[in-house]
Amino acid sequence: MKNGLVQILSQPMDRRTAITVAGCAVAGAATAAASVANAINPFASPESREASRLEWQRYFQENYRLMSEEEKTEALLRLERLHQLKHGGRISVSGAEPIEKVLFGYAFNVSKCRGYLECVSACIRENNQDRASGMAYIRIHEHRNGEFDFSKASDTFDHPVPAEGHFYLGTQCFHCQNPPCVDVCPVKATWMEPDGIVVVDYDWCIGCRYCMAACPYDARRFNWQAPEVPEADLNPNQHYLGNRMRQKGVVEKCTFCIQRSRDGRNPACVEACPTGARIFGNLLDPQSEIRWVLANKKVFRLKEDLGTDPKFWYFMD
């Protein structure tokens, strides 16, 4: 049984892997080096050595879009096993592919939102967002009636809602059909899937935050620290491009709950909203609710003049 560096070096490798392996030795990439050190340490426990070996493999895995089917399966199993080794619990990491003839769209009823924040709470739990830093994909903006200026709106209100004379409007990732965040990523760690969901490969992201600067909607979040979720609160039903645990120094965002939506379910925010202000569905299905809203309501989008073509519409009763 070969472990760690021996195993890696004994495998046939492409040019990139060879360069990174060599580069690791030269540049002394701390994480990988530590993994190797532990993986070949005869005094470390077998579990610890296995975890180190898996971390090493994960460190040098391909961009998700360039992985072969086998590599994808390996990457998914690796994440499941790593979690088991480190935390004891079992998780399921899916790599469910987009469904054909599906393009996801979302509508938000401004008349119905009352600022209860049930959506934010459900989103945090569903997507395993860091608890300590208060990370949240969704923001609910409390606007004064008659005003529509986000700089004057509050997204940190903490009083009984709905407040007299105010209305509420939620923002999150709009999954633009022409996403500026994707254009600026220097390493192609973020892209739009065929079903319209803009995703991030957290293992490929280098944390430069160009995408955050490019997004006109403040939809992306950065992990300034390693996100932590108590094991008991962890949602074990995960997707590689969705709610699997992120690491320090990478960007994350709303994925329309890809782990749910590709399973035919609605995103957690849609399910949690007590007033029915959130509508989700397939834009390519003429019978869907979202299409009915687009056809029968006066809808608008934010900053339409930018040409980002968000798949997220607002309407009023």
Add this chain to the structure above:
Amino acid sequence: MRFALAGASVVSIFVLAACGGSPGRPPRPMSALDIVPAPPGVVERAAFMEKAPCTRCHTVPLAAMSPVHPAAHWGVAQRHAPNETMQCQTCHADPVRGELRMLGGAPVGFDESHRLCGQCHARQQKDWAGGAHGKRATGWASARVAIGCTGCHNPHSPGFGRRLPAMTRKEAAGE
């Protein structure tokens, strides 16, 4: 609680086809004004109501039984419309039977609140039937099963109250 009840009853879907309801249900009366078709399915509720069927207690006309159990419905306050517009009998049949009544007196089941409420709230009924109002019990990919009006609204006090948000300010503040 209401959601839990509604969610548990998704299994009992009835199809409002032109030919009438599901077996055991009287055919739905059609009228010229009945132009807003319901979604393919509506979550059933009657089977989960605490005090149903009404005829369990109401075996005699209201006037005859009022001194017997005067507190039976004290928890119910009519905060829906002014009393001059709505009283109990606007929706509840008298003499009490196992159903509600339309404004014209025709009976309507507890699971067809969209027909009853739609008499006044026609815009909401249209939005609900299309998908812009209310919630669905199923995901986006399944056949549409809508939650009926009374799945979310208390018909006696249909407004949504003022309360603290589900989270504190710090948590909602973001990064």
